[in-house]
Amino acid sequence: MAVAATTRTGARPSWAGRRPSVPPWVGTVPFFGYVAVFLLWPTGIVVYEAFKNPAGRFTLSGITALGNSQVRGFFIGSFKLSLISSLIGAVLGAILAYAVASGNPDGVIRRLYLCVSGVLAQFGGVTLAFAFLVLIGPVGLLFHAGWYFSFPWGITVIYAYFQIPLMVLVFLPAIDGLKVQWREASENLGSSAWQYWRYVGGPLLLPAFLGALLLLFANALSAYATIQAWEDAIPYTVPQQIYTSMSSEVGLANINYADALALGMVVLVAIVMTGYALLQRRAARWLR
């Protein structure tokens, strides 16, 4: 019988004994190869080009341009928009995720929310900006929102449309991880609802919340098509300015300046991630 044969030592296929010994890191090659080609290499090009001028000579002028007040304004604009829209998205999304999680785990409502969130988290770019323009823009079908073109609030409302569903998707598993027995245990020990969230639920969810907040922040920071379609004539954010420096037809195109701006964004993300790591270490103290 075939099964018996394979279990007998003498009948093992001949290649089994000669399996080459492969170092364990070989399995990671595809991952690191991928990261190298799609992350490290482009980042390296950006850093390298940021220190050159269009003639190919070494220069610091792109980097020093990052210090002028107008460019600082673009970074502040990007930071403000990303922070506000990610905070709003994270708080509202977390509340919504909690509401969904406290319902029937197999219910229609939950499936509907997950499905809708999955779709809306990907809804961005020109179509999203156009939808808002048609509904609440200057000649909106619903009404005209006076704040529609204000920065950052007008665009924040548009960003919230994909930030909140994204938060629901990434935060729901964390809330699902809260065991109902923990709540019951703390209630048996006489804790109030506030005490439960302050000492049990909150600390459990905080690391996941911060991680999700960082994801939302990066999501808003790198968004370009939506804000460009929302408005085009006034640059508020770094990605818009990068576009201008890459495609200006009035002679202001300077790819090395665009690279310097991109390098500035890398640094901004690095600063935010360091802050996140420090916060995360504190928030996850109870895990160690």
Added chain:
Amino acid sequence: MSALIAAAKKEGTLNVIALPPTWANYGTIISTFEKKYGITINSALPDGSSQQEVDAIKAENGSPKAPDVVDVGLAVALANTSLFAPYEVSTWSDIPAAQKDPSGLWYEDYGGYMAVGYSSKFGTITSLSQLLGPQFKNAVALNGNPTSANAALNGVMMASLAEGGSAGNIAPGVNFFAKLKAAGNFSPVEATGASIKAGTTPVVFDWDYLNLPTYVGVSDWKVFIPQNAVLGGFYAQAINKNAPHPAAARLWEEFLYSQAADGGQNLWLEGGARPVEQAAMTSDGTINTSAAAELPTVTGTPVFLTEAQSTAAAQYLAANWAKAVS
């Protein structure tokens, strides 16, 4: 000419780039050329910018898909002459001397004057200062960001001329838009044919050929050119020096500069653009007079920005535009 036609037909294909079918009548121009010569036109990136056109020449160099010809803003043409092959069309002498490169590397093709188009629900507008009134909330739009789009830079420059500035001084135009923004009247969306039709940009600063009622397709659309603010702008043609279809590229230029009734010059005019050979064609009677009569009237001497003036304006905008309007 017949040798050129034969060589072009043998190549059979022409690659063009950044020619929107609704822009300056290019849809008709392309189909007329295809029918007349039996040459297939591959139209890449119809909504691309001038910079993207020269970027494509560099990126696609040596590929059969590289653009054969480009139609670019003057600043981009002047900055990239090393990519072009010199060529003089047979009507070369009818192009005014100031509007072509003496060695034939580039030659202006069509253009127009900056104009203000507006919905007639506002009545009649005759000066820019009226636009600061409360009925124009979120109404006034440019065609893009003036630090990146040529039409938008010229929109600001036109405002400057109307507000006492000059071709060498765009600051009064930036101040005008800062005032518009402060009054809540500046709409930062990019004005397009679609935004005009949808009514989201009821007042638009743009070239007159993009602002004509026939072009935008809105019957109650009006257009005027402010007094003493006549700012002209022309695009330029050039041939890629490594064009994959060199004969077809040259035949295309001959077609565009042909003064025949179905030649490029009159077809541009029918699209509301002012062809570069218009003066010569008016005097020798080859112009389509009814099409010429549809363009808005001009009072005052037209101003054309020199390269230095346009660069100075762009530099001023790079340093001041975002601060002034945000």
